[in-house]
Amino acid sequence: MNPKARELVSIHGKPVAVRGLTKAYGAVKAVDDVTLEVNAGEFVALLGPSGSGKTTILMTIAGFETPDIGTIEVGGRDITALPAGKREIGMVFQRYALFPHMTVAENIAFPLKMRKIGGRDAAAQVEAALAMVRLEGYGGRRIGQLSGGQQQRVALARAMVYQPPLLLMDEPLGALDKNLREEMQLEIKRLQKKLGATVVYVTHDQGEALTMANRIAVMSDGRIQQFATPMEIYDRPANLFVAGFVGETNLIDGELARDGAAWRFRLAGSADTVALEGQDAVDGWRDGMRAKLMVRPELVRVGPIRDGAPSGLVEELIYSGGTVVCMVRLPSGAMATARIAAADAAGVTVGDTVGLEWPADRVRVFAA
Ligand SMILES: Nc1ncnc2c1ncn2[C@@H]1O[C@H](COP(=O)(O)OP(=O)(O)OP(=O)(O)O)[C@@H](O)[C@H]1O
Numbered sequence: 001m002n003p004k005a006r007e008l009v010s011i012h013g014k015p016v017a018v019r020g021l022t023k024a025y026g027a028v029k030a031v032d033d034v035t036l037e038v039n040a041g042e043f044v045a046l047l048g049p050s051g052s053g054k055t056t057i058l059m060t061i062a063g064f065e066t067p068d069i070g071t072i073e074v075g076g077r078d079i080t081a082l083p084a085g086k087r088e089i090g091m092v093f094q095r096y097a098l099f100p101h102m103t104v105a106e107n108i109a110f111p112l113k114m115r116k117i118g119g120r121d122a123a124a125q126v127e128a129a130l131a132m133v134r135l136e137g138y139g140g141r142r143i144g145q146l147s148g149g150q151q152q153r154v155a156l157a158r159a160m161v162y163q164p165p166l167l168l169m170d171e172p173l174g175a176l177d178k179n180l181r182e183e184m185q186l187e188i189k190r191l192q193k194k195l196g197a198t199v200v201y202v203t204h205d206q207g208e209a210l211t212m213a214n215r216i217a218v219m220s221d222g223r224i225q226q227f228a229t230p231m232e233i234y235d236r237p238a239n240l241f242v243a244g245f246v247g248e249t250n251l252i253d254g255e256l257a258r259d260g261a262a263w264r265f266r267l268a269g270s271a272d273t274v275a276l277e278g279q280d281a282v283d284g285w286r287d288g289m290r291a292k293l294m295v296r297p298e299l300v301r302v303g304p305i306r307d308g309a310p311s312g313l314v315e316e317l318i319y320s321g322g323t324v325v326c327m328v329r330l331p332s333g334a335m336a337t338a339r340i341a342a343a344d345a346a347g348v349t350v351g352d353t354v355g356l357e358w359p360a361d362r363v364r365v366f367a368a
């Protein structure tokens with residue numbers, strides 16, 4: 001990139017605050033009392049299943065939807081009543097939404113034109129934006145002459161060309177194939193870090209959220225279920241929904257068992273129990289209460305049978321690179337998954353009865 005271009009494109013991200021946002025369409029509460037505070041220069045992912053309200057939040061921040069209740073602040077300023085065109089927000093949509101009859105350069109210049117920036121200034125800014133997304137020399141092309149990945153880069157350049165302090169992206173990579181999607185994830189992340197932009201990024205792909213975001217807001221039914229770093233979300237999901245939605249996991253049925261001042265978990269269909277350590281939500285727990293124990297497959301170890309400890313029948317071993325996925329039938333009839341090192345799987349055979357172990361402080365228990 002030429003030095004001039006570097007000067008032209010630097011974004012100073014501003015903090016964003018959504019407060020008490022509620023938005024209904026008829027009887028459907030698309031967003032239900034959502035509060036979300038994003039720091040300047042932070043990359044936040046809104047992650048959730050279809051219909052959970054992600055796009056509605058983004059559209060409200062952008063000003064294309066009006067809240068029923070609640071406010072939107074950018075840079076500490078309340079912009080709830082400001083028209084979309086007056087908000088300094090760059091937007092990237094799933095289907096690019098480029099103008100097919102315009103050239104690449106004209107597409108990128110469009111937001112500048114809307115802001116009455118033209119001539120040499122605009123041309124330099126467009127050039128800088130093209131360089132930023134590694135499309136130097138493509139300005140004269142028509143949109144139809146570009147690949148999907150290149151079109152998405154143009155959409156990114158168009159969103160960033162006027163250096164908005166806030167970028168909103170709604171499933172921007174949804175139309176791309178897997179390889180290109182992963183390449184573009186890194187590209188977007190690189191740009192966001194370099195420019196210092198604040199990004200709110202919608203996705204229903206948990207892998208994408210885990211790799212890209214500083215923090216993830218996990219959504220379901222118009223509500224934020226948890227807002228935390230990828231590591232916290234993965235290791236300490238706040239509830240069953242988050243536990244099941246993010247990452248591979250075992251959710252083992254059973255019940256709580258009091259053990260003096262401590263708690264144990266008894267697996268369904270057996271007398272086997274495991275210790276529980278470092279659990280927060282013990283308020284309201286009662287002896288014998290039904291619960292689910294969450295343990296990630298990579299934490300489960302397969303070994304010799306021990307008295308009173310969980311065990312099961314190995315039904316399947318699936319080799320995948322350096323690890324082996326070991327499927328074990330528990331006494332309850334449910335299947336548990338252990339992801340173990342290939343070396344540890346050497347002594348395990350389908351049909352074996354094996355003991356299962358995991359670190360007591362790395363599991364989560366959710367009482368029913
Ligand atoms: N313009 C609209 N009119 C009526 N209902 C709407 C409208 N926009 C959204 N909804 C409803 O609001 C809810 C939330 O929709 P939203 O588009 O925000 O979900 P989403 O999380 O973005 O889903 P997806 O992953 O499928 O894009 C859904 O039940 C949807 O049907």
Ligand SMILES: [Mg+2]
Nearest residue numbers: 054055056170
């Ligand atoms: Mg959506």
